[in-house]
Amino acid sequence: MAVEEFWVVREEPYQNDMKIIDAPDQPSIKFPLVIAPSKQATKDEILKEIAQLAAQPSDTSGHSKIRELLDANGGAINIKGLPLKDPEDFSEFLSALAGKGEGAWYPHVHVGMEVLRRPLAKNVMTTNEGPPSHFIGWHNEYAVSPVHPGYLILFCQIPPGRGGETNITSSVALYDRLKKSAPEFVEKCGTKGLVYHIPHTASQVGGIVGGNGLYKANAFGPSNGEDVSTWSEERKKKHVEERILDLAKRGGWSEEASKDVSLPEWQRRGFDWTWEENGDLNVVHRVPGTRIHPTSKLPTIFNAMSTRYTNAKVNNTWEPPHTYKTKDGEEATAIPPYFAGIEKDEPIAAEWLAKMDEWQHKLGSDISWQAGDVLIIDNFAVQHARWAWEGDRKVHASFWDQAGFIGQQLPTSITV
Incomplete structure (x- = not known):
């Protein structure tokens, strides 16, 4: 499946072939979706093309192309082959990704945050500063609080020397299992x-x-x-x-x-x-x-x-x-x-x-980072974790919301 003329779908060894709902009539997907430019592109070309996938003022369905891709592919999109070099480049990318109109994303405002996140550029922050030897387990971003972002976007400036993968697992599949x-x-x-x-x-x-x-x-x-x-x-x-x-x-x-x-x-x-x-x-x-x-x-x-x-x-x-x-x-x-x-x-x-823990391991995909990579995560559909690493590693984070994009309390009578 081609996403657009500009983007092509890639296959990576870390993708997980899975069913979100484990039933005979349900489709299998490769999780996460991995896309890349079909040809070498400049930063300006990337910004223009990612903006075409984002929310548009003319949208009447309330679902942008990026939202449709997230829904069809388990809630995570890994974009590779991007010419993004630093937090400033990533910030420009985020502005294009946020889109325009009623369905546009807007920066999340944290409340009660105990994790130190140092600002690096507009809407770009450091990830958790816990030591490299420290495993950070699977979680939906700030699920500990009533106030949490709808989207988490990660960007790799410098890949780790060894280890340091970001593992993602489907929260919906986890519930199902x-x-x-x-x-x-x-x-x-x-x-x-x-x-x-x-x-x-x-x-x-x-x-x-x-x-x-x-x-x-x-x-x-x-x-x-x-x-x-x-x-x-x-x-x-x-x-x-x-x-x-x-x-x-x-x-x-x-x-x-x-x-x-x-x-x-x-x-x-x-x-x-x-x-x-x-x-x-x-x-x-x-x-x-x-x-x-x-x-x-x-x-x-x-x-x-x-x-x-x-x-x-x-x-x-x-x-x-x-x-x-x-x-x-x-x-x-x-x-x-x-x-x-x-x-x-x-x-x-x-x-x-x-x-x-057993299902989180089984359902998880280890995202191997390369410089310029971006990972877009739907926070209500996907949990993420961080493995320990050696060497340098600079993966930065950004947090976003969207009007009406709220995970409501689950009714106790629901059956799936």
Whole structure:
């Protein structure tokens, strides 16, 4: 299938031949879709052609060509052979990809972000600064929060010397397989919801998995970027707590919701937080773990449990207080995944998490990076992970939304 005259479909060894829904009448796809220019092209030619795939003011269906390609190919498009050299080139590419009109994409605004992302160009940021040896497990981007992007776009400026692939897996296929192999787990992901313990450092700390700094505008500081250095501790804490409550409300929590026994437990329980003596903050998010995909209307897993499961498994921290000794002899914490509860949260059975991990491996595709490559991810259809690497690696990120492109809570009565 030719995408357009300018673009051609390529086959790569890392593509996964799969069915999104495992049924005899369902089609097989190569995941992800891989395309490239049919001939050597300049940056200006690339920008012009990618803009033709993006949303147009004349669109009446609400679905751009890029949206149709995402829907037909599992939610991920890997574009290779691009003459993009640096974050500025990538920024120009993003502006063309965003399109125009009612269906255009617009930059995502983060709230409650604990991951440090340094700006590199307009709408371009660094990816997670966790050390190269650190495996970042499968997740839908910021699934820990009620506020998350609809799209994630990655760009490779410098490929890793060894390793460092980005693995992607279909969230819709993951739901389909788990619904059949661990139905109670899938049901509880929706009716109870998931619990995430999110640590926020008081100030910015580079080179770690988090480290954004609590008082950043995209964390829980003033949304207008006001300097809080002259504020009293009482005022700063009050402001942060108000923003946490606002975030919980954006996820459906309210005083009324907390008393409604017909609502899912994540919605009734809401968020908690604990201040540390050094000014750091630990926030507990409770959110649904399943969604309805905005365009396909299929149920999808929407979570960020993989790394938490892996850490608990490696360090054997299944039982409270979930602590272990590091190689340096220091005490650390690795809290395993929990379901939300009313009186107390409920540990998720290790065998269910192992089953999810098994399917994430089976369904995954390891994207091998080359300079100039771009990976477009539908955040409601696809989870991504990052393997460890050696050498240098510069893969940058950008986050986008689209009007009406929202993954709604999954009705508990749905069957697929």
